[in-house]
Amino acid sequence: MSWPLISLLLRVIVPLSFVTIGGGASIIADLERQSVSVNHWMTAGQFLDLFAISRAAPGPGSLLVSLIGFQVDGIVGAIVASLAIFVPTSAILYVLARIWRHYRDANWQQAVERGLAPVAAGLILAGVYSIFRIAEGGIMAWIVAIAAFAALRWLRFNPLALMALGGAIFAIVGIYWWPA
């Protein structure tokens, strides 16, 4: 643990936390620049590895920031980086939630909530579409996703079992048909 490192982590990450609009993806480019070119915490290859882990592991994808902190200063670095990325914006949202509750019976609030619902539905649809566009495995990813959806919705399968099955299918198909 060292104070200069901790304060450097805070100075790099706290400003980034305020520009994470629409999920963590918006800050990745700058995070890479800071970690690789500016501060030389890791090589570009190491950064890509951490990125892949943060996508694949459970939890918010933004735990990438925590992994960078871990790389920089061990457990303390991971904790400092996590607090730096999540606490400032969560505090803002907490204040908004308080204000929201204060006015919960107001007419405008019902209209806001009702009016935002179709916007959110459109955003989720667009998100699904863009995930399909970049999904690895092409048509195979579509088939697995839609079959898993049907099994979840109508056959009441457990989602975790479906994910395990999807992983197994891809691993087997991948070894035979998609040579690395």
Next chain:
Amino acid sequence: MEVARPRVSLAQIFIVFTKVSLTSFGGGLSGWMYREFVEARGWFSDAEFLSSLAICQAMPGVNVVNLAVWLGFRLRGTLGAIVGFCAMIVPALIVIIPISIAYGYWGRYPAVHHALAGIAAAALALTLNMVSRVTVSAVRDAVTLAIVAIVFVGIGLLRWSMFELVVVVAPLSVAWAFYRQRAA
């Protein structure tokens, strides 16, 4: 539009948020939340969940962490927000560090890479489940249907900037909801 819900204990909030966080391989976190909070437990209505999601997406911050704070607050006030925040991050942080160490050993095998892509594909089922249900409940008339379509086409197909489109469309949508409310 809050539903009458049973009093939820802080321990329940912690357990369910942790469960969602730790099972969200390859994304789909909000789909999991929808399943656990709306479908399985009835803690929130469709409309309440969707509007919360929209607010949390519009605000700076990581969407799912925002959502944990927002929904936690709605369930149990300040303590609920803190518990939701911690449950979303701390267990996942404890899990991801050993994974990052293990990845150093196993990550070079292509089967690992393929399996992760397959898990992510199957995880999309949760998002599809959420989208199929919430779209139905959000569409109340031709105008709301048009709003869903404009946002989807603009951001999904035409790749317009999300922020600018939402800044224009959201107030119009709210104005329409307000007008309908007056007329009703």
